[in-house]
Amino acid sequence: MMLARQTLLCQQLFRSQNPLICSIQAQCFSAGQRQMFGTDSPAYSNNYHKGLYHGRTHGQRRQRCFSMKYSIQTMKPNVHRKLFYSDILRTSFRLWISTKARKCIMKAGSFDNYLTTTKPEILDSRMALYLRDLMRKKLKDPEFIVPYVPG
Numbered sequence: 001m002m003l004a005r006q007t008l009l010c011q012q013l014f015r016s017q018n019p020l021i022c023s024i025q026a027q028c029f030s031a032g033q034r035q036m037f038g039t040d041s042p043a044y045s046n047n048y049h050k051g052l053y054h055g056r057t058h059g060q061r062r063q064r065c066f067s068m069k070y071s072i073q074t075m076k077p078n079v080h081r082k083l084f085y086s087d088i089l090r091t092s093f094r095l096w097i098s099t100k101a102r103k104c105i106m107k108a109g110s111f112d113n114y115l116t117t118t119k120p121e122i123l124d125s126r127m128a129l130y131l132r133d134l135m136r137k138k139l140k141d142p143e144f145i146v147p148y149v150p151g
Helices: 002-013 017-037 099-108 111-117 126-140
Strands: 061-066 070-075 080-088 091-098
Touching: 002 091, 017 080, 080 099, 099 111, 111 126
Parallel strands: none
Antiparallel strands: 061 070, 080 091
16 A cells, blocks of 8 residues: 555656656666566575676685684676666666676767667566666657656
C-alpha cells in the first residue's frame, strides 16, 4: 500500500516542475529504481543493475596471514557515478559506471554508440538494457515519446 502511495505521489510531483520538492523527488527516484532495476540474485547487487558495469562484478581472493590461515576478501569493481547525455533520447542520465565501461564508451565514441553496438550479454544490467531498448524505439520511430527513466 505504501509503495503504491509513493508512486502516485511521485507521478504527481513529476508533473509539477516545482524546484522546492527535490528531496521528495530524490526519495521517489530510489523507490522507482528499486522497483524497476532491483535484483534477486546475490551475485549481482542492486547498484549493478542501476549502472553500466560492462560485466564486471565482485570477485573473491584468499589472503594468507602469518600463521598460514586463509581469510576471504571481496574485491569490488572500481565504480564512479557519472553524468551522461544521450543525443538520441535528448536526456541526461546519472549512472554508476565501472572503469571498464568508461573505457569502452570512449572507444565506441559516445554513450549512445556504446549502448546500441554492445552485445546485451556484455551490458548485462537492467538499466543498460532498458536504455538500449528506448534508444532503438526512438531510432525506429522519431515521434516516440521517451518515458521518465528513474536515475
